[in-house]
Amino acid sequence: MDIIINIDKPEDISSHQAVIKVKRLFAAKKAGHAGTLDPIATGVLIVCLNEATKITRFLSDLNKEYIVRLKLGERTDTYDSTGRLIEKRDCGAVKESDLQEILKNFTGRIKQTPPMYSAVKIDGRPLYKLARKGIEIERPERDIHIYKIDPLSFQQPYLDLRVNCSKGTYIRTLCDDIGNALGSGAHMTSLKRTRVGDFRIEDSVSMDEFRQINFACCSIDSALSHLDEIILDEASYRRARNGMPIPLLMNNSDSIFAKGNRSISNNLYIDQYVRLKTPANILFGIGRKEGHNIKIERLLGISSEN
Numbered sequence: 118m119d120i121i122i123n124i125d126k127p128e129d130i131s132s133h134q135a136v137i138k139v140k141r142l143f144a145a146k147k148a149g150h151a152g153t154l155d156p157i158a159t160g161v162l163i164v165c166l167n168e169a170t171k172i173t174r175f176l177s178d179l180n181k182e183y184i185v186r187l188k189l190g191e192r193t194d195t196y197d198s199t200g201r202l203i204e205k206r207d208c209g210a211v212k213e214s215d216l217q218e219i220l221k222n223f224t225g226r227i228k229q230t231p232p233m234y235s236a237v238k239i240d241g242r243p244l245y246k247l248a249r250k251g252i253e254i255e256r257p258e259r260d261i262h263i264y265k266i267d268p269l270s271f272q273q274p275y276l277d278l279r280v281n282c283s284k285g286t287y288i289r290t291l292c293d294d295i296g297n298a299l300g301s302g303a304h305m306t307s308l309k310r311t312r313v314g315d316f317r318i319e320d321s322v323s324m325d326e327f328r329q330i331n332f333a334c335c336s337i338d339s340a341l342s343h344l345d346e347i348i349l350d351e352a353s354y355r356r357a358r359n360g361m362p363i364p365l366l367m368n369n370s371d372s373i374f375a376k377g378n379r380s381i382s383n384n385l386y387i388d389q390y391v392r393l394k395t396p397a398n399i400l401f402g403i404g405r406k407e408g409h410n411i412k413i414e415r416l417l418g419i420s421s422e423n
Contacts, residue, residue, distance in 0.1 A: 118143060119168035119418070121176070121340040125321040126154050126162040138324060139164045151176035152284075152313055153236070157199055160310030161318050168418045169337050175390060175403060175415075176340060179314030180264065182281050185305055187292045189274040192302040194248070195234040196289035200304070208301035213271050219298050220266045220278075223291065228258040232290050261286045276303070279311075314343055337417065338392070338400040346392040347404070347411070354395050357402060362410035363393075390414065 126135050132153045140148035149170040151163040160183075165173050190208035193200030231237045233248035239256065247254060262283040269277040280288060289305050296303025311318040353363050391411065393402040404411040 118145065118166055119337060120166050120334045121169050121172075121337065122164045122166070122334045123316045123321045124162050124164055125318060125323050126159055127324065128159050129156055131156050132162055135162055135324065136164055140166070149173045151179075152181065152310075154310060155197070155289075155308070157197055157305075158308040158310060160308075161313050161316050161321055162310075163313055163316055163340075169340070171415050171417055172337060172341060172403070175344070176314065178284050179316075179343070180281065180283055181286070181310060182279065182312035183288050184269065184309045184311055185278050185280060185288050185292065186307040187276045187278070187296065187303040188306045189276060189296060189299065189301045189303045191274075191304055192293065192296065193304045195304075196232050196287075196293040197305040197308075200234070204302055206300070206302045208274050208299075211273070211299050211301050213268075215299065216268050216271065216276070219295065220268065222298065223295060224263045224266055226260060226262050229261050229287060229290055229294075230258050231256050232287055232293075235287065259285055263291070275306070341392055341400070341403070344390050344392050344403070346394055346400075348394045348398055349396065351396055354401075357393055357404070357411075357413055358416065360413050360416070362407070362412050363404065365406070365409050365411060 122139060124135065124139065126132065132150050136148050136150050139145075143166060145166040147167050147170045149165050151165065151173045154160065154162055163173075163176050165176070188198070189211055190206055191202060192204040192206075194203050195201075231244065233253050233256075234245050235243075237244050237256065239254065244254075244256065263286065264281040264283075265279075266281075267279040269279055271277070280286075280291065282288075282291075288308055292303050292305040309318070349357060349363070357363055389406055391404050391406070392400055393404045393411075393413075394400055401417055402413055403415040403417075405414050406412075
């Protein structure tokens with residue numbers, strides 16, 4: 118079964134543990150996930166089985182939505198409730214009217230420093246291994262995009278937010294940064310991922326429900342429906358299956374054709390990924406525009422269920 122499953126990960130297990138359970142349940146040869154959730158977090162975890170494991174990085178790149186609860190007045194070394202309390206502050210002065218202005222400073226394109234308790238590697242060493250030894254080092258900032266932050270509830274000392282963001286965003290770090298901006302400090306006490314691209318929590322299935330209901334799964338082609346598609350003619354398909362780039366031509370209306378191709382893909386920009394299909398309209402690979410060619414990024418096994 119070369120499928121993608123939208124599961125609602127429970128609390129207190131890692132993403133890896135969730136994947137292992139799904140892999141065993143379906144007796145899959147290979148399994149992987151797109152976008153890690155910490156054990157404290159719940160919600161949408163995309164699990165890919167067998168041939169679908171080849172597209173995990175293309176799903177990990179999708180934008181995400183979270184509902185997060187912050188506790189004001191306390192900072193921890195992990196930025197969440199699993200960590201050690203390192204600072205307490207009075208949060209009584211924080212008013213609901215303060216929130217909107219502060220949250221505006223965290224929307225748009227911003228810089229974020231990854232937490233020490235993370236899997237980010239510096240000089241080949243995961244930061245969390247250093248953090249466990251009490252070692253803190255400087256980490257390079259990364260560019261992220263917070264599309265929207267909506268306050269959902271504020272009852273001292275708890276603040277609930279809905280966050281729409283780009284890949285690479287650490288919600289724990291966002292909580293710590295917001296707490297510092299409010300002057301009270303804060304840490305994350307719960308996190309639920311409600312969306313990854315078009316994969317929604319409403320369409321997910323719990324790990325206990327797989328055997329009882331028609332679980333929330335989709336094909337590789339459906340999972341990549343956010344990418345434009347190009348249907349190749351026989352000659353272009355043979356080139357692509359051999360890993361050779363597909364030449365592009367431009368017509369008078371600025372549409373892009375694969376050379377000898379019978380399909381059109383509008384608005385195909387540099388570094389944009391596309392689904393590559395056989396003359397019979399079967400997905401077999403993923404390409405990326407590079408100069409005047411489409412470079413082959415990933416080849417997939419041919420299957421009518423793709």
